[in-house]
Amino acid sequence: MTTQLYCFGESGNAYKCALALTFADLDWEAVYVDFFNGEARGEEFRKLNPMGEVPVLVDGETVLTQSGVILDYISSKTGQLGGRSAAERRDILRWMFWDNHKFSGQIGTTRFLNNFLPEAKRPEGVIPFQQGRLKAAYRVLEDHLATRDWVVGGAVTIADLSLCGYLYYPEPFGFSRADWPHIDRWLDRIAALPGWKHPYDMMPGNPSDRA
Amino acid sequence: MTTQLYCFGESGNAYKCALALTFADLDWEAVYVDFFNGEARGEEFRKLNPMGEVPVLVDGETVLTQSGVILDYISSKTGQLGGRSAAERRDILRWMFWDNHKFSGQIGTTRFLNNFLPEAKRPEGVIPFQQGRLKAAYRVLEDHLATRDWVVGGAVTIADLSLCGYLYYPEPFGFSRADWPHIDRWLDRIAALPGWKHPYDMMPGNPSDRA
Numbered sequence: 001m002t003t004q005l006y007c008f009g010e011s012g013n014a015y016k017c018a019l020a021l022t023f024a025d026l027d028w029e030a031v032y033v034d035f036f037n038g039e040a041r042g043e044e045f046r047k048l049n050p051m052g053e054v055p056v057l058v059d060g061e062t063v064l065t066q067s068g069v070i071l072d073y074i075s076s077k078t079g080q081l082g083g084r085s086a087a088e089r090r091d092i093l094r095w096m097f098w099d100n101h102k103f104s105g106q107i108g109t110t111r112f113l114n115n116f117l118p119e120a121k122r123p124e125g126v127i128p129f130q131q132g133r134l135k136a137a138y139r140v141l142e143d144h145l146a147t148r149d150w151v152v153g154g155a156v157t158i159a160d161l162s163l164c165g166y167l168y169y170p171e172p173f174g175f176s177r178a179d180w181p182h183i184d185r186w187l188d189r190i191a192a193l194p195g196w197k198h199p200y201d202m203m204p205g206n207p208s209d210r211a
Numbered sequence: 212m213t214t215q216l217y218c219f220g221e222s223g224n225a226y227k228c229a230l231a232l233t234f235a236d237l238d239w240e241a242v243y244v245d246f247f248n249g250e251a252r253g254e255e256f257r258k259l260n261p262m263g264e265v266p267v268l269v270d271g272e273t274v275l276t277q278s279g280v281i282l283d284y285i286s287s288k289t290g291q292l293g294g295r296s297a298a299e300r301r302d303i304l305r306w307m308f309w310d311n312h313k314f315s316g317q318i319g320t321t322r323f324l325n326n327f328l329p330e331a332k333r334p335e336g337v338i339p340f341q342q343g344r345l346k347a348a349y350r351v352l353e354d355h356l357a358t359r360d361w362v363v364g365g366a367v368t369i370a371d372l373s374l375c376g377y378l379y380y381p382e383p384f385g386f387s388r389a390d391w392p393h394i395d396r397w398l399d400r401i402a403a404l405p406g407w408k409h410p411y412d413m414m415p416g417n418p419s420d421r422a
Contacts, residue, residue: 097279125336
């Protein structure tokens with residue numbers, strides 16, 4: 001049975017997994033989750049993932065949630081996109097935890113509040129606060145990429161795919177590639193890999209559906 | 212050489228690692244980082260961790276950052292506090308990613324803003340926003356613990372230690388054990404394990420130093 005990724009176009013966390021499945025040459029199909037009408041928080045979906053979150057990967061009997069776990073599984077299963085030593089594997093995990101905590105974790109909320117929540121519902125003060133914290137995080141990644149092509153080791157790994165997940169989207173959330181030249185060139189490097197597609201071309205659903 | 216944990220009492224992320232080192236019977240010592248005077252963001256400390264964050268574990272030649280990576284390392288090295296199958300190991304990783312993204316990751320900031328930042332500097336609107344998100348997260352953990360003693364499998368693992376990291380502190384941030392009886396009993400279960408200590412008894416530094 002084809003591996004299924006429960007996803008929707010706007011989910012950068014799902015996009016990370018879609019990229020990994022594609023770059024690892026796995027046969028997969030997207031199952032659309034109607035997030036904006038509450039499907040991910042609904043009873044039916046919570047049977048699949050009690051955390052009420054996208055993405056979910058279904059590979060035969062294996063059902064996985066959390067993009068970090070799915071990325072790790074794809075890499076372990078295929079022997080691709082991973083580290084070449086125990087130290088590299090720990091370093092990949094380190095960047096993936098940092099991504100969940102300080103990078104994508106903050107970007108996802110900021111982008112949601114800034115673009116997908118009606119202006120009247122936006123909680124005052126939250127967006128600038130998160131943007132301030134994110135500036136420090138962009139700086140960490142920018143400095144790291146100043147002397148290297150990939151986040152860990154000499155080739156693309158799931159650490160790159162985790163960190164890039166929200167950075168190709170067109171909706172503004174306070175990040176401009178022009179401000180961070182090393183991040184900018186790294187994003188071009190990832191986008192030049194065979195099979196790369198923009199999130200809205202890789203997964204079903206995008207803001208124009210709701211326009 | 213004794214394993215060193217760079218930490219300070221108020222850091223729930225460091226506390227997770229201190230608990231794991233203790234429960235795994237490793238010989239370790241605390242190295243105090245003067246976070247509240249900016250040491251973690253200083254040049255000297257960034258040589259150790261360019262992300263500018265506590266904790267850092269130094270075990271001989273191995274220098275590790277990010278609590279999730281340190282927990283995974285302690286468990287791998289000692290064969291303790293881990294999963295008993297590939298599925299359990301993935302489930303542990305899943306809860307640790309969720310913890311970094313949705314649980315400790317949000318609690319740490321909320322607790323900091325609510326207790327350690329002068330009232331005049333608190334960004335308006337951020338604390339209630341985060342508390343609202345956290346309520347949904349407490350619910351996920353509470354429901355999970357309704358039918359089980361430990362987060363994954365039949366014994367304490369690093370998933371429990373990751374998730375409990377901020378929940379024993381006395382400073383208020385909107386979480387009350389009385390509201391979440393399953394979480395409450397699970398915290399008692401962890402606190403009854405041999406060697407358990409309160410964070411301020413396990414690591415140097417606490418709010419009374421700055422009173």
